[in-house]
Amino acid sequence: MATDTASDAGTATTSEPLHVNGQSQLDDVVAEHDVVLTDFYADWCGPCQMLEPVVETLAAETDATVAKVDVDANQQLAQSYGVRGVPTLVLFADGEQVEEVVGVQGEEQLRSLIERYAE
Template sequence: MTDELEEIRRQKLNELRDRGKAGSADESEPERVSEPISVDGKSELTDIATEHDVVLVDFYADWCGPCQMLEPVVETVAAETAATVAKVDVDANQQLAAEYGVQGVPTLLLFADGAPVERLVGMQDEAQLRSVIESHA
């Protein structure tokens, strides 16, 4: 009985979320993205940077310890701030990383109005990321 109730709750919650998404699609502003978006290539990054006011781009590598430590911070920032968060795997996108001057990971670039405005290299705490985002929001 408890499992059935839990399943009903999950279904209702999903219905409410879907209804909320449908309502925001009518607005002229782009829908807020609450999870990091994986980026594969320059055109995809350009599209995201121009569609959203403030975009935090996390250049990372799977083998990078500090990148792994930064991941939950980036996910929290995506969920709780107005910034859209994009993730770029530097191993899969070497040319894109080079184009933005990424020489080490993690490197975070903040885009505002489609252009890069801030660069943060190395492990960052949540408060620092929130401050940088808020200064450009």
């Protein structure tokens, strides 16, 4: 298991999803990484569970950092991004929200979405 150290910050990506709690933590992740795929999910959501291995693979194999946000624990955060259904994936590039995808997506679709923004 990889551990985050100060030297990993900046353009380094993490190889496993980061669980984010709250707006300030998400802001920090988005600020520290060039491309961030944020997975708004819920534990009770079947499609979210189907998407889980896909986002884990993307975290390990792409230049994106994957952040996971539990909408039940972070209702305000989900609302601020207009999340009405789960799973919702929000892609950030260079600190800006650039894409939003609702529902289960295939790994290839998400990979090509990430590669559009990853350099």
